[in-house]
Amino acid sequence: MSVQTLQATAELRRSIYALDKNSPLTSVQIDQIVEHALLHTPSSFNSQSTRLVVLHGAEHEKLWDATTEILRAIVPAENFAPTQDKLNAFKAGAGTVLFFEDTDVVKGLQEQFPAYADNFPIWAGHANAMVQYAIWTTLASANVGANLQHYNPLINDFVASEWDVPSNWQLVAQMVFGGIVAPAGEKTFAPVAERLKVFG
Template identity: 55%
Template sequence: MSNNFQSLLENRRTIYSIGKNVKHSTEALTEIIENAIIHSPSSFNSQSSRAVLLFGQEHEAFWKVVFEKLKEFLRDEEAEARTQAKIASFAAGVGTVLFFEDMDVVKMMQDQFPAYADNFPVWSEHSTAMAQLATWTALAEQGVGASLQHYNPIIDDQVHAKWEIPSNWKLRAQLVLGSIEAPAGEKSFIDNAVRFKVFK
């Protein structure tokens, strides 16, 4: 059994080889991304997800920030060269979406619903994950390649300072996007019997 939604999910792949040959304008990409995040679900409709969209020089500046921070952890020239090549592959794209969660919203929900207080930080993670998947899938549907990266929390201070991000926004992931310059690799799946239990 197949349907359009299933096909969209299957089409969303991690694309590491990206470029700047995207047919969409920055405005069109922004609309796709914003729409995906706006319509992503959140617990109690808390709408805790936030995003910073970086294009052009701002996108490239972000990956320079990442590399400069990573250099503090590299022990030799070989590791630095490998890391620089990896970061350059991300900078080769057209943009990066920084996904945040507004922790003030999480705290507000905890105060309003104390019986569920311990769950709201977890549900916040669910919210950002769904926003990330929705955005990634929406871009893939438009033929835009992307990969999800996680250089937080080591870059948090630098990102907050450079782009004047509110302190209550917690960085959760970075989705780098661009034209698909090479297809995704083969993907394997564990056996369904390991993953699922079905009772009838």
């Protein structure tokens, strides 16, 4: 694969919010993409602490129905309409990937390597983010839209109970995916000169 192909694929990865259930990939193909990213994304000390749950169809809708009710209980009724619209857009997608970190793995590394103890939660976050990016970019290459959400910790208890998630799995993000109804808007960039230094 050429550098240009990799870079073009990276450019395809955008936050797509207008989604529907007409994914160009089957559920099995989505699962294979998720599994491949989980297996082949690096992690510090080869910790492999990222954990994933994939929700398709009715299970995906169950998540966003529950999130709606959880938020309805805390958002004033007069202000809830925009929240409802946003959550309806997530539910309209085909599925959701839930991203977790196994806190037992992180704690084990902290105990085994105390000199680096403060860094292991940070490094685990880096690895999780790389898995997110790997999945997101691969989905984009197959013309599957996605966006990343963070309704944790509000939904943590529901998720753990509904899908029998171990107590040591900490929810960190939710990636909604589906068919693309409308593309992302034009992307803007802060000046590269303010964000990049090169020496030598």
